[in-house]
Amino acid sequence: MAEHVAIIGSGPAGHTAAIYTARANLKPVLFEGFAVGGIPGGQLMTTTEVENYPGFPDGVDGQALMGALRKQSACFGTRIFTEDVTRVDLSKRPLIVASAERTLQAHALIIATGATARRLNLPGEKALWNRGMSACAVCDGPLPIFRNKALVVVGGGDSACEESTFLTKFASKVYLVHRRETLRASKIMQERVVKHPKIEIVWNTVVEDVLGKDVVSAVRLKDVKTGAVRELPCGGLFYAIGFNPNTALFKDQLEIDKDGYLMTKPDSTQTSVAGVFACGDVQDKKYRQAVTAAGSGCMAAMDCERWLAESGHAA
DSSP states (O other), X not given: OOEXXXXXXXXXXXXXXXXXXXXXXXXXXXEOOSSTTSSTTGGGGGOSEEOSSTTOTTOEEHHHHHHHHHHHHHHTTOEEXXXXXXXXXXXXXXXXXXXXXXXXXXXXXXXXXXXXEOOOOOTTHHHHBTTTEESOHHHHTTXXXXXXXXXXXXXXXXXXXXHHXXXXXXXXXXXXXXXXXXXXXXXXXXXXXXXXXXXXXXXXXXXXXXXOSSSOOEEEEEETTTOOEEEEEOSEEEEOSOEEESOXXXXXXXXXXXXXXXXXXXXXXXXXXXXXXXXXXXTOSSOOOHHHHHHHHHHHHHHHHHHHHHTTOOO
16 A cells, blocks of 8 residues: 655655655655664764754754654654665656665655755764864854854855855954865855955965864865865854755756756646655755755645645545
8 A cells, every 4th residue: 555655854854744645644764864864863863962943942963953853754754764765666656665674665756955065075074073064064063163263165156255254253363275276156146255345365275184183273285276285273263165966866857956956836846747745955956954954845745635636545
């Protein structure tokens, strides 16, 4: 017997979709993932303090927040499998969703597989991640650990320029490290960065390593033209080199944009296949926040419930 709805992904989008569909008596099945795209719970599982999620005036630990969301979706009856989905077939009705352990049929599918921040995989990165290293300035920049310190941003596009400008609100100085001699960002973003008194662009340079005992204290830089290596003291390192949406499962089955994100119809979470919905960072390249992911999970659940009712598969 086919399930009403299957959900792939266990970040704020996936669990919010599960909460809403479960409360609508749709008895959702959620594959929270195990290895693909990170760990169960999404990017917040690698974040320590979250200060910008509504309802927590003193902040909340990322893992604690995701644990609460998981518990809430389970409380309403969501069946959760800690398994990676290895195959989907969206050409059949019902849809096919399979892991190594099971194969299910579902009338509808909500995709919330998220996106993975690109990293440089520096030698010191594993030890210092979340100890002065981040891939989200908007999320982590205001934290006390970064205030009134020199900070380094890596990248050359609009995101790097935006994050550098944002960090000037808290940093004593921001170094924007770019491997080329021209930025890829839009002209207006370039002008803002170049003219900002707190931002210094370090051209033709790459970061070779991040240094520090317990927290970030410096980065090791290499000039790509001269080969010269130097250490730059700083209190934080931010990656702004893009994200990889976790969409490999859906290639050749759903419409995907040039950057790899799932495409949805205007004012909807509906993808190019009827009954298949996408929410969170797998389809959002602009905002990429926990709260916007949760909001889009709600939208996907409501779109899904409406579609099931209209197609004769209501609970």
